[in-house]
Amino acid sequence: MTGPAPRVVLVDDHGLFRSGVRAELGRQVNVVGEAEDVQPAIELITELLPDVVLLDVHLPGGGGQAVIQAIKTDHPQVRFLALSASDAPEDVIAVIRAGARGYVTKTISTAELADAVRRVAAGDAVFSHRLAGFVLDAFAASPPPGDLKPEFDPEFEQLTSREREVLRLIAQGYTYKEIARELYISAKTVESHVSSVLRKLQLSTRHQLTRWAAERRLT
Amino acid sequence: MEHHPAPWHRGPSWLRNRDGHGGPLRREQADRLGGGVAAGVAAWRGFNVTTIRIAFVLATLISTGYFVPAYVLAWLLIPAAGEDASIASKARSDTSGIRLAVGLASLLVFALVVAGALNDGWFSGWAWPQVVSVAGLVLIWRNASPQEQATLRHLAEPLGAAAGVTAGDGRAGRRSTLRLTLAGVLVVGGAGWLFSARESLDLLQPLGGVILVIAGVVLLLGPWWLRIARDLVLERQARVRAEERADIAAQVHDSVLQTLALIQRRADDPQKVIQLARLQERELRSWLFEGRAPNETDDLTVGAGVRQIQQDVESRYGVPVEAVTVGECELDDNLTALLAAAREATVNAAKWSGASVISLFAEVEPTEVSLVVRDRGKGFDPGTVPADRKGLAESVHGRMTRRGGTVTVTSAPGEGTKVSLKMPRAAAQPHPVSRAR
Numbered sequence: 283m284t285g286p287a288p289r290v291v292l293v294d295d296h297g298l299f300r301s302g303v304r305a306e307l308g309r310q311v312n313v314v315g316e317a318e319d320v321q322p323a324i325e326l327i328t329e330l331l332p333d334v335v336l337l338d339v340h341l342p343g344g345g346g347q348a349v350i351q352a353i354k355t356d357h358p359q360v361r362f363l364a365l366s367a368s369d370a371p372e373d374v375i376a377v378i379r380a381g382a383r384g385y386v387t388k389t390i391s392t393a394e395l396a397d398a399v400r401r402v403a404a405g406d407a408v409f410s411h412r413l414a415g416f417v418l419d420a421f422a423a424s425p426p427p428g429d430l431k432p433e434f435d436p437e438f439e440q441l442t443s444r445e446r447e448v449l450r451l452i453a454q455g456y457t458y459k460e461i462a463r464e465l466y467i468s469a470k471t472v473e474s475h476v477s478s479v480l481r482k483l484q485l486s487t488r489h490q491l492t493r494w495a496a497e498r499r500l501t
Numbered sequence: 502m503e504h505h506p507a508p509w510h511r512g513p514s515w516l517r518n519r520d521g522h523g524g525p526l527r528r529e530q531a532d533r534l535g536g537g538v539a540a541g542v543a544a545w546r547g548f549n550v551t552t553i554r555i556a557f558v559l560a561t562l563i564s565t566g567y568f569v570p571a572y573v574l575a576w577l578l579i580p581a582a583g584e585d586a587s588i589a590s591k592a593r594s595d596t597s598g599i600r601l602a603v604g605l606a607s608l609l610v611f612a613l614v615v616a617g618a619l620n621d622g623w624f625s626g627w628a629w630p631q632v633v634s635v636a637g638l639v640l641i642w643r644n645a646s647p648q649e650q651a652t653l654r655h656l657a658e659p660l661g662a663a664a665g666v667t668a669g670d671g672r673a674g675r676r677s678t679l680r681l682t683l684a685g686v687l688v689v690g691g692a693g694w695l696f697s698a699r700e701s702l703d704l705l706q707p708l709g710g711v712i713l714v715i716a717g718v719v720l721l722l723g724p725w726w727l728r729i730a731r732d733l734v735l736e737r738q739a740r741v742r743a744e745e746r747a748d749i750a751a752q753v754h755d756s757v758l759q760t761l762a763l764i765q766r767r768a769d770d771p772q773k774v775i776q777l778a779r780l781q782e783r784e785l786r787s788w789l790f791e792g793r794a795p796n797e798t799d800d801l802t803v804g805a806g807v808r809q810i811q812q813d814v815e816s817r818y819g820v821p822v823e824a825v826t827v828g829e830c831e832l833d834d835n836l837t838a839l840l841a842a843a844r845e846a847t848v849n850a851a852k853w854s855g856a857s858v859i860s861l862f863a864e865v866e867p868t869e870v871s872l873v874v875r876d877r878g879k880g881f882d883p884g885t886v887p888a889d890r891k892g893l894a895e896s897v898h899g900r901m902t903r904r905g906g907t908v909t910v911t912s913a914p915g916e917g918t919k920v921s922l923k924m925p926r927a928a929a930q931p932h933p934v935s936r937a938r
Contacts, residue, residue, distance in 0.1 A: 415825035
């Protein structure tokens with residue numbers, strides 16, 4: 283990758299995890315600060331204005347999305363990568379919808395994490411296989427029978443078949459490069475499909491997404 | 502009461518079967534049925550407890566119910582064995598309990614007035630003294646020791662649920678003044694109507710008065726009774742929360758702490774440690790995020806089947822399996838075959854590919870279910886599979902094609918293997934079953 287190592291702030295309530303990530307990532311990115319809760323994180327990020335914030339989905343003082351919401355209006359250039367041991371789809375989707383550029387699980391390898399941080403810093407979206415599954419699930423939630431007339435802009439509220447295909451391959455553990463080879467497109471195109479999915483997820487007002495989340499909560 | 506009574510002569514055993522303990526009268530907790538008053542009296546003077554109980558029942562019958570409040574009062578005023586203070590002394594400071602007692606008693610009075618207006622049978626003679634009993638029981642319920650409360654719950658809960666527990670201060674405002682006036686008018690008007698109707702023997706007419714009285718009393722006391730009921734619900738919710746917390750503690754102990762202990766003992770075997778950690782992680786995840794108890798048998802869905810494959814392959818071959826399921830539906834015969842084929846493909850990948858991780862992706866669509874098993878291992882040339890390696894050919898291919906499914910195997914040496922399985926759903930529904938269970 284070109285350019286200097288991205289400046290990173292770690293936000294996670296587990297000190298052990300922060301020091302572990304810092305030790306492992308230290309050589310590949312520039313970790314400039316750590317915070318363990320929502321309010322300190324907001325202050326630290328406003329002060330340091332890092333390139334990327336590695337953000338735990340679950341924080342004691344209100345969850346990761348509280349940090350994103352507080353920062354993103356004033357400092358849209360700060361990018362967030364959600365990182366979590368959580369598996370609850372609605373939590374993950376909530377953080378993505380708040381504005382995170384991607385989501386990876388804490389079991390990710392250091393090399394992959396460093397790569398993900400660099401890609402988010404470069405403005406790309408990073409989908410782990412799990413997030414891809416959640417997104418497919420959320421968009422696939424079938425409309426109730428009888429609700430045939432969509433109240434939303436169908437082009438914007440649905441995934442294109444190409445986007446769906448890309449997500450499926452990500453869910454199967456493919457890297458972007460492998461997807462490009464599989465679908466005979468360039469890695470850049472894969473990237474743009476993923477970014478477009480992310481945009482749809484964040485801007486969608488589709489009530490289906492909320493219904494999907496509500497259904498999940500009932501399980 | 503005599504503290505040191507002269508020893509009585511022993512009577513027949515149905516009357517006396519032991520000597521009294523000679524101490525002050527206490528309610529006996531050991532063999533009580535209700536408040537332990539009978540048992541207490543029996544122990545105090547050495548009577549046979551059954552005889553005392555029969556005497557109590559007879560007293561109740563002869564006094565047409567007036568003995569019951571006496572019993573309740575005794576329950577309130579006599580301390581339990583081993584305790585110094587009576588329930589009544591504790592109840593004195595329980596203002597909301599007193600309010601509740603009065604509330605319930607008033608409810609009963611109201612009911613009796615209505616019943617009395619409709620018929621003047623023997624019932625009301627029995628029921629009037631219970632106004633005091635109910636009030637006493639409420640005070641006992643709120644102030645007794647937990648064991649006694651448990652007994653009382655059986656006795657008082659139906660009543661309590663009907664009327665509830667009071668709390669809060671009656672914040673008088675213009676609305677409540679209005680309510681009071683209106684209630685007064687209705688009650689007085691209704692009562693007047695009732696009185697005048699007594700003269701005529703028309704049976705229907707008093708009903709109108711009764712309805713007015715009921716409306717008045719409901720208006721007067723209804724909000725209060727409602728608040729009482731709400732408080733009861735709140736109490737119950739608090740109890741449920743406490744139970745949940747205990748559940749979680751038990752769960753964490755049974756699973757996480759046990760696994761941590763195992764990991765410490767197997768610290769010299771990294772492979773085993775990873776396996777244990779993954780097993781525990783999966784269990785905890787499914788419990789936390791899918792509301793599934795660790796040893797609960799899976800319901801028969803595609804997602805559950807995929808999880809089962811993941812679990813079995815991971816624990817048997819020690820290769821991590823990353824499983825993603827999109828959508829969910831129940832299994833039919835076709836899908837059971839699909840899962841069996843997927844299991845075979847996953848086991849194959851775990852055994853032969855040498856990959857460090859296998860990915861398993863299932864997607865439920867309205868008319869078919871697709872499943873992809875993929876690894877980044879050695880791969881092979883599909884054209885040169887020896888004939889004796891029947892696994893893929895028979896187990897996967899045969900199973901799928903027999904039921905109208907398709908198999909696509911993509912592999913090349915050094916590039917890993919991908920097995921794509923597609924199976925139509927037997928009872929294809931217009932929409933996949935949602936994940937909500």
